[in-house]
Amino acid sequence: MIRLIMHGCNGKMGQVISNIVAADPQAEMAAGIDVQDDGHNPYPVFTDIDLCNVEADALIDFSAAGAVDKLLEYCVARKLPCVLCTTGLSKEQLAKVEEASQKIAILKSANMSLGINLLLKMLKEAAGVLSPAGYDIEIVEKHHNQKVDAPSGTALALADSINAQCGNVYEYVYDRSQRREKRDKKEIGISAVRGGTIVGDHDVIFAGEDEVITFSHTAYSKAIFAKGAVQAGKFLAGKPAGLYDMSHVIDAKL
Numbered sequence: 001m002i003r004l005i006m007h008g009c010n011g012k013m014g015q016v017i018s019n020i021v022a023a024d025p026q027a028e029m030a031a032g033i034d035v036q037d038d039g040h041n042p043y044p045v046f047t048d049i050d051l052c053n054v055e056a057d058a059l060i061d062f063s064a065a066g067a068v069d070k071l072l073e074y075c076v077a078r079k080l081p082c083v084l085c086t087t088g089l090s091k092e093q094l095a096k097v098e099e100a101s102q103k104i105a106i107l108k109s110a111n112m113s114l115g116i117n118l119l120l121k122m123l124k125e126a127a128g129v130l131s132p133a134g135y136d137i138e139i140v141e142k143h144h145n146q147k148v149d150a151p152s153g154t155a156l157a158l159a160d161s162i163n164a165q166c167g168n169v170y171e172y173v174y175d176r177s178q179r180r181e182k183r184d185k186k187e188i189g190i191s192a193v194r195g196g197t198i199v200g201d202h203d204v205i206f207a208g209e210d211e212v213i214t215f216s217h218t219a220y221s222k223a224i225f226a227k228g229a230v231q232a233g234k235f236l237a238g239k240p241a242g243l244y245d246m247s248h249v250i251d252a253k254l
Contacts, residue, residue: 002234003030003056005080007071008063009045010034013085016226017060018043027234030056049074057237058083060229065089072100081105081236085112085229087153101243107236109246110157112228114253116202117246119217123158123204124165126215131166135208136183142193142201150192158204159188 004021008014009032018041021029031054032045039045046052049070058081061071065088075082084097084106100106111117131137141155151174163170170188183189193201200219205212219225228246235249 002027002058002237004028004230004233005030005052005054005056005059006032007049007059007061007067008034008086009041010037011062013062013222013226013229016223017062017229020223020226020230024230027230030054056080058233060233061086062229065093068093069096072096075106076100076103079104081239082107083229083232083236084108085225098243102241104241105236105239105244106242107232107244107246107248109228109232111154112225112232112246113217113219114228114231114246114250115217115224116154116157117228117250119202119204119215120157120161121247121250123161123215126206126213127162127165130206130208130213131162133208134185135206135213136185137162137170138189138191138205138207140191140193140203140205142195142198144197144199145194147194150194151190152192152200152202154200154202155190155192158202159190162188162204 004027006014006017006029009018018029021027029043031043031052032041033049033052034045035047037045037047044054059075060083062085065086068086068089081104097106097108109117139155139158141152143152159172169186171186173187173189199221202217204215232246232249235252236244
């Protein structure tokens, strides 16, 4: 039985993760940490992270960037593996994550979905074949009208996966409205759509002569990210110090 601590347990994702763990016969929620608590959770919740002395195998974090520094200190002090799902970290914080990973196991990923991370692996294989054959590469991502950043971090991760496979020869183009020239072969176009309540939709298009190959991923709810985080927590338990990502979880399942 894997015992987990949920950092940010009363947030939307924290509650989704709590429900998933409650239904998982291989895991249990040992404790939660949140700045506010009304006592509705079936596990103990600590409003001060330093007071959480519950034994656990791993911690899952879905909180805010401002809480990450103290979180890392806590996990290092307790030798507790950490699944770091909070985004928007500064360069200084990313450096602290790197430093902490020399002492404990930390899993950090741009997207916690198992499907997206499997897609990242598939794209590397596809790019290795289709890029040398001259296929143009375009990425179209769609999200709800409340999302403030564009393109999405996932779209950039998809582009980076392709680009790394191809020797980082591609330039990313986000807006062609001011261009009056034909498409360069060494560019990846990334387009963002914002509307309605779209959770997340990503299409990666390889367009060649007389054929188009499209890889698609559609998220219908945020539960896919929560499920991935739980799988990551179970994977990380007992792992040696180091910086991991969801590709390691995928490899462990294949």
